[in-house]
Amino acid sequence: MRFSLGCEIGYDIAEQSTLIFNIEAMNGGRQDVISENLQITPFIQADYNIAEDTGNRYRRLIVNPCQLTLRYDAEVELRPLHAMPDVIDEVPVSQLPLDILPYLNPSRYCPSDQLARxxxxxxxxxxxxxxxxxxxxxxxxxxxxYISGASDTSTTAADTFSMRAGVCRDFAHLGITFCRALGIPARFASCYAWQLEPQDFHAVFEAYLGDRWYLFDATRMAALDGLVRIGCGRDAADTAFSTIYGNVNPLAMRVWIKALNADPTQEWTTEAVSLAKD
Structure with missing residues (x-):
């Protein structure tokens, strides 16, 4: 499946500030970036880095006072692996790859030790x-x-469990927390989400089962095989689409994704879906 996607984000910069963005689609595994373009207005040279452990793509800008706009456009092809859920097992901790073990630990937004019982x-x-x-x-x-505004950037999975309300990042954090409490490695994933209404950056999670990461969306708001991943990490702290240091006021934001070669009315899959490399 091939998708056209992107976002446009604006900021009012009141003083020299540093902004770090993670809005570009991941490239690798079963997700291939066919073409892309990032426009920064006014033009500012950005530092660029790809995280070795996750593949997250970061842009760092040092910006003087101005009105800043970023627009990202891309065409991405997904080749998701579909598998039958009944045959996908959990992996004993003793047999997990060593680089997967950190995703068993509690993290800032996923205090799995608090919800273990x-x-x-x-x-x-x-x-x-x-x-x-x-x-x-x-x-x-x-x-x-699912209630917009029910949580903020300080809300943890324990808070969501208590309040029984939140948005997509809270649903993902709670899923991660329960998985880790049961000895299942789990991580947070930000994405462009086909068929999500209204369009926005979306949050899901991945659990490590069998020999790879599989996608899960507890909100049931988007198609698993229409999730174009932007970043992944221990929780939302590792995958924020923007991290700001300075006096900056957000302006308008727009996110979009369109399927280029799929029937928009097709039913969502009930199979297990993975975009991990083979």
């Missing part, structure tokens, strides 16, 4: 595997209300 009581009796993670997503979807 509930996770064990609610999900611990289930047969390990992909279907158990799907059950976690079902529980979040049924028990947590």
């Amino acid at each position: 509930f996770a064990a009581r609610q999900f611990g009796h289930m047969e390990p595997g992909h279907n158990r993670v799907t059950t976690i997503c079902n529980w979040i979807h049924e028990e947590v209300d």
Whole structure:
């Protein structure tokens, strides 16, 4: 499947500030960037870096007072792996690749140690595997209300569990937290999401099962095989689309994604979906 996607973001810069952006689609695995263009107005030379461990792509700008606009356009092809959930097992910690182990640990927004007893009581009796993670997503979807403005940048998964309300990043954080509490490595993923309405940057999570990362979306708001990943990390702190140091006021933001060779009415897959490299 091929997608045309992008975003346009504006800021009012009141004093010299440093801004770090993570808005460009990841390139690798089963996700290929066919073409892309990043416009910065007024033009400012940006430092560029690709994180070795995740593939996240960062741009750092040092900006003097002005009105700044970034526009990113790209064409991306997805070649998602589809698999039957029933045959995808969890991996014992003793057999996990060493570079996956950090995704078992509590992190800033995912205090898995605080929710471990509930996770064990609610999900611990289930047969390990992909279907158990799907059950976690079902529980979040049924028990947590999606309410814009119900959370902020300080809200953790423990807060969401208590309030039973949040937005996509909170749903993802709670899914990650439950997985880690059960010994399933899990990480946060930001993305452009086909069929998401209204369009915005979207947050999902990935769980490491079998021999790869599989996608999960507890909000049920977008198609798993229409998620174009931007960044991944321990939680939202690692994948913010912008990180600002200075006196900066956000202006208008617009996000879009369009399928170029798919039927927009097609049903979402019920199979397991992965964009990880083979």
